[in-house]
Amino acid sequence: MPQYSLYQEESQPSPWQRTWEEFRASHIAFTGLIILTLFFFIALFAPIVAPYDPLQQNIDVLLVPPSWESNGTITHLFGTDALGRDVFSRIMVGCRVTFGSSILLVLIAMLIGVTVGTIAGMTSGVRSSVINHTLDALMAIPTLLIAIIIVAVLGSGLVNSMWAITLALIPQFIHHTRAFVRSEMKKEYILASRLDGATSKQLFFHSILPNMIEMLVVQGSLALSIAVIDISALGFLNLGAQPPLPELGVILADGLDVAYIAPWNTALPGLTIFLMVLAINIVGDGLRSALRKRLSH
Amino acid sequence: MIKILIRYTILFVMTLLVLAALSFSLAYLFPGDVLVNLSGITPHNDAQRAALMRQFQLDEPYIFQFIHYVSELLQGNWGYSFVSGLPLREEIGIAMPATIELSAYALFIALVVGVPLGCFAGLRSYSKSDYIINSASMVSYSFPVFWLALVFILIFSLEMGIAPLSGRLSLLFDVPDKTGFILLDIILAKNIDSSLALGDALKHLILPTISIALISTASMIRLTRRSVIDVLNSPYIAAAESRGLSKSQIFFRHILRNALLPILPLMAIQITTLMTNAMIVETLFSWPGIGNWLIQAIYQRDYPALRIGMLAVATVVVSFTILIDLFNRFIDPSREKYERATV
Numbered sequence: 001m002p003q004y005s006l007y008q009e010e011s012q013p014s015p016w017q018r019t020w021e022e023f024r025a026s027h028i029a030f031t032g033l034i035i036l037t038l039f040f041f042i043a044l045f046a047p048i049v050a051p052y053d054p055l056q057q058n059i060d061v062l063l064v065p066p067s068w069e070s071n072g073t074i075t076h077l078f079g080t081d082a083l084g085r086d087v088f089s090r091i092m093v094g095c096r097v098t099f100g101s102s103i104l105l106v107l108i109a110m111l112i113g114v115t116v117g118t119i120a121g122m123t124s125g126v127r128s129s130v131i132n133h134t135l136d137a138l139m140a141i142p143t144l145l146i147a148i149i150i151v152a153v154l155g156s157g158l159v160n161s162m163w164a165i166t167l168a169l170i171p172q173f174i175h176h177t178r179a180f181v182r183s184e185m186k187k188e189y190i191l192a193s194r195l196d197g198a199t200s201k202q203l204f205f206h207s208i209l210p211n212m213i214e215m216l217v218v219q220g221s222l223a224l225s226i227a228v229i230d231i232s233a234l235g236f237l238n239l240g241a242q243p244p245l246p247e248l249g250v251i252l253a254d255g256l257d258v259a260y261i262a263p264w265n266t267a268l269p270g271l272t273i274f275l276m277v278l279a280i281n282i283v284g285d286g287l288r289s290a291l292r293k294r295l296s297h
Numbered sequence: 298m299i300k301i302l303i304r305y306t307i308l309f310v311m312t313l314l315v316l317a318a319l320s321f322s323l324a325y326l327f328p329g330d331v332l333v334n335l336s337g338i339t340p341h342n343d344a345q346r347a348a349l350m351r352q353f354q355l356d357e358p359y360i361f362q363f364i365h366y367v368s369e370l371l372q373g374n375w376g377y378s379f380v381s382g383l384p385l386r387e388e389i390g391i392a393m394p395a396t397i398e399l400s401a402y403a404l405f406i407a408l409v410v411g412v413p414l415g416c417f418a419g420l421r422s423y424s425k426s427d428y429i430i431n432s433a434s435m436v437s438y439s440f441p442v443f444w445l446a447l448v449f450i451l452i453f454s455l456e457m458g459i460a461p462l463s464g465r466l467s468l469l470f471d472v473p474d475k476t477g478f479i480l481l482d483i484i485l486a487k488n489i490d491s492s493l494a495l496g497d498a499l500k501h502l503i504l505p506t507i508s509i510a511l512i513s514t515a516s517m518i519r520l521t522r523r524s525v526i527d528v529l530n531s532p533y534i535a536a537a538e539s540r541g542l543s544k545s546q547i548f549f550r551h552i553l554r555n556a557l558l559p560i561l562p563l564m565a566i567q568i569t570t571l572m573t574n575a576m577i578v579e580t581l582f583s584w585p586g587i588g589n590w591l592i593q594a595i596y597q598r599d600y601p602a603l604r605i606g607m608l609a610v611a612t613v614v615v616s617f618t619i620l621i622d623l624f625n626r627f628i629d630p631s632r633e634k635y636e637r638a639t640v
Contacts, residue, residue: 140617142569144576148591215638263451285435291529
């Protein structure tokens with residue numbers, strides 16, 4: 001924003017507009033956002049856009065190399081796998097499964113975490129302290145462990161692995177919400193509303209929640225990158241999504257059998273996961289630095 | 298001081314009890330017979346079954362069963378594995394040190410490489426070198442660890458043949474298992490060429506360690522960099538500069554200490570990620586650690602092993618986290634004040 005304006009400004013940009021201005025100023029963050037939007041569209045429209053059925057097996061075209069290799073064909077852009085399934089279509093639908101389920105579980109974890117965190121942050125006393133500390137300690141249990149236990153109890157499957165990761169992500173949201181609510185509750189504007197006779201519910205929805213959304217977006221982007229990696233890791237270890245469901249980790253594990261003669265079957269799904277996580281991280285990082293710059297101005 | 302110690306001890310015991318209760322309830326939650334899940338022994342006839350029931354006090358109310366379970370845990374009777382029939386305590390005693398060893402080396406690399414690089418980038422913030430370090434850490438932070446390990450195997454083991462594919466040590470070396478930490482065991486072993494064995498063990502270590510360390514190092518760099526930049530903006534640095542202290546004096550006396558303080562509690566969170574990554578990488582490199590062991594247990598539906606394995610891993614991770622937290626509280630008393638004000 002210019003320091004001195006010749007004209008008297010009619011409208012003041014809202015905090016969100018200013019954040020967007022700062023975000024857009026960083027080219028890398030903006031590129032990340034474009035890639036992320038691309039993934040989002042693939043996730044939404046994969047079944048329509050994908051050239052082949054991801055489950056359709058074709059014995060005539062086993063292990064066709066990708067199109068940029070000398071003996072590859074353009075009909076199968078990323079080649080085919082050991083069962084003649086089109087890798088490009090599988091990866092597209094895989095993005096839908098991995099990315100879509102990650103977004104869904106982050107939203108669920110956020111909802112539960114914010115609810116519990118707010119209650120923990122607004123109450124005080126020995127009981128809340130005990131609950132808080134135990135939760136903090138339990139936060140340390142690795143996702144993989146929770147997933148293994150849930151798979152042992154309920155059996156493997158995409159939905160069960162989603163529950164496991166949701167469970168693992170909830171404590172983080174609780175922790176951050178609690179800390180945030182605690183620090184906000186001490187500020188004057190909360191005291192002012194309180195003196196006006198606002199109930200805790202009104203305090204939360206009208207005063208704290210609008211201020212918390214930025215924190216939630218940043219934490220959500222962090223959680224999303226963890227969720228994508230974890231869901232594909234569980235799929236890879238055969239604890240999450242089960243073949244033939246085209247989940248990126250499952251595709252990678254499938255390709256492992258032919259990794260030596262058909263390296264694109266492991267390289268491409270892995271690269272897709274990497275790109276997806278990188279885009280999420282770049283956008284999250286850009287968002288954080290945009291917020292920081294806005295606050296420091 | 299003593300008050301803090303007592304509080305942390307209570308917290309630790311409470312968390313362990315919660316974990317033990319979870320692991321006890323798993324015996325009921327898992328499919329199959331509760332008695333078999335709890336003991337790992339399949340009774341052959343009714344008499345043996347009744348004896349086992351009495352031994353595990355399964356005819357008593359849940360609370361007495363739980364108390365008995367905890368006392369058995371404390372005495373080291375952890376039950377038997379379905380698959381191997383060995384006592385679980387022995388199996389975990391072999392597997393757990395292997396994982397801790399792997400994670401420890403990775404953490405060491407992350408600290409030795411990550412902190413100086415992070416400081417360097419933070420001191421030259423928003424310059425070209427900072428930009429390069431920051432982007433590189435962002436890229437390596439985004440690698441899915443299982444894919445990274447696969448790529449390493451493909452390049453270094455299969456194509457170039459520099460590093461071995463799997464395991465901890467060549468089978469030619471006969472190293473007795475004393476501590477469970479392979480490098481220590483080799484040094485303690487009597488009748489082998491230790492330098493050759495050490496070289497071989499290091500070759501086996503290098504790929505799994507680097508694939509875990511790369512991700513931890515990246516997050517270490519990012520944490521340190523941010524912390525250093527925050528400290529640089531604080532008024533006492535300007536005060537130190539105005540007093541005419543040299544750059545190195547400011548860095549070692551004021552920046553480094555204050556920048557490392559907020560990193561420590563974040564490191565506690567890092568340990569969880571580190572252990573998860575270590576457990577995933579183990580399965581790829583057939584490293585005989587707890588992650589590999591647990592995954593094998595779940596493939597074979599070895600419920601007693603899962604019940605104890607979960608408890609063991611969670612206990613180790615939670616203890617490390619609480620220890621780091623406690624240590625942090627000791628060296629940074631300002632945090633304690635804040636906690637006391639809010640709790």
